[in-house]
Amino acid sequence: MEKMEHTILETQKGDRIDKVISGLNNEWSRTQVQQWIKNGQVLVNGQEVKTNYKCNVGDQIEIQIPEPVELEVVPEEMDLDIYYEDKDVLVVNKPKGMVVHPAPGHMTGTLVNGLMAHCKDLSGINGVLRPGIVHRIDKDTSGLLMVAKNDLAHESLVNQLVEKSVTRKYKAIVHGVIPHDFGTIDAPLGRDPKDRQSMAVVDNGKHAVTHFQVLERFKNFTFVECQLETGRTHQIRVHMKYIGYPLAGDPKYGPKKTLDLNGQALHAGVLGFTHPRTGEYLEFEAPLPKYFEQLIIQLRNNH
Numbered sequence: 001m002e003k004m005e006h007t008i009l010e011t012q013k014g015d016r017i018d019k020v021i022s023g024l025n026n027e028w029s030r031t032q033v034q035q036w037i038k039n040g041q042v043l044v045n046g047q048e049v050k051t052n053y054k055c056n057v058g059d060q061i062e063i064q065i066p067e068p069v070e071l072e073v074v075p076e077e078m079d080l081d082i083y084y085e086d087k088d089v090l091v092v093n094k095p096k097g098m099v100v101h102p103a104p105g106h107m108t109g110t111l112v113n114g115l116m117a118h119c120k121d122l123s124g125i126n127g128v129l130r131p132g133i134v135h136r137i138d139k140d141t142s143g144l145l146m147v148a149k150n151d152l153a154h155e156s157l158v159n160q161l162v163e164k165s166v167t168r169k170y171k172a173i174v175h176g177v178i179p180h181d182f183g184t185i186d187a188p189l190g191r192d193p194k195d196r197q198s199m200a201v202v203d204n205g206k207h208a209v210t211h212f213q214v215l216e217r218f219k220n221f222t223f224v225e226c227q228l229e230t231g232r233t234h235q236i237r238v239h240m241k242y243i244g245y246p247l248a249g250d251p252k253y254g255p256k257k258t259l260d261l262n263g264q265a266l267h268a269g270v271l272g273f274t275h276p277r278t279g280e281y282l283e284f285e286a287p288l289p290k291y292f293e294q295l296i297i298q299l300r301n302n303h
Helices: 017-022 030-038 111-118 151-162 235-242 290-302
Strands: 002-007 042-044 060-065 081-085 089-094 142-148 167-175 182-186 189-192 195-201 209-217 221-228 266-274 281-285
Touching (some): 017 030, 017 042, 081 281, 089 111, 151 266, 189 235, 209 235, 221 235
Antiparallel strands (some): 042 060, 167 266, 189 195, 209 221, 266 281
16 A cells, blocks of 8 residues: 655645545545545544545645555447457547446446457557557547557557647537637646646646637537647647637536537547558548537528
């Protein structure tokens, strides 16, 4: 068991202990931290405390971090929409509503469960829960993902992402009518200091760039194509909100009154990369899902 110590700062005075600790590491959820506190794995000035303990400046926090439990991911037969596959890489079109990789408490029904049943060989670089996963898209975003079937492919695809040489274009419906035809959003992204479960544009965030182009304008909405230069968590969703045009249907970053779509209208339609072994550039395009096409027709009619 690993031990970590932290002294409460002036800025953390009056904050709940569970909030402070979950803020120390992006990987720790508040629920997980609360469990540690209940198990007596968190001491404040040598004493056990409750999860709602309010911190004082100078409090000495000691955290016993439990060893990660190796979880078993069970292969599940699924009807995957595979666009391309060879011995190195696989390109799959993920449906809206499907989670990419398992997490504690959500171990089944994910794309990884389906991939493990479909092919026995996936890169092990990202560990048991994320075999072969090089990049991910959110649960309610549909579209194309590249998957590495061995470590050589994995390293090549990750390097291409780092070098920004992968083509990733998304189609989206946003609130409001964007007046200009093209734009670039260059704004750093990081955890939202007011809500650790969300991302936001923050001064000390990671470099993030999104290019967009207007495809069609409706009465109160705009159909856009966004091209990622970087691939940060929730990048398009946060960037479009930042410039005042949040995604339609987005429960986290959209307005309260939005379209009832069970999640954001966002589709990863184009994916292009250099094949890790042959050096050939491959590009794939997945058409809009049915719900998205119907939404465009509906918005046109309202217009």
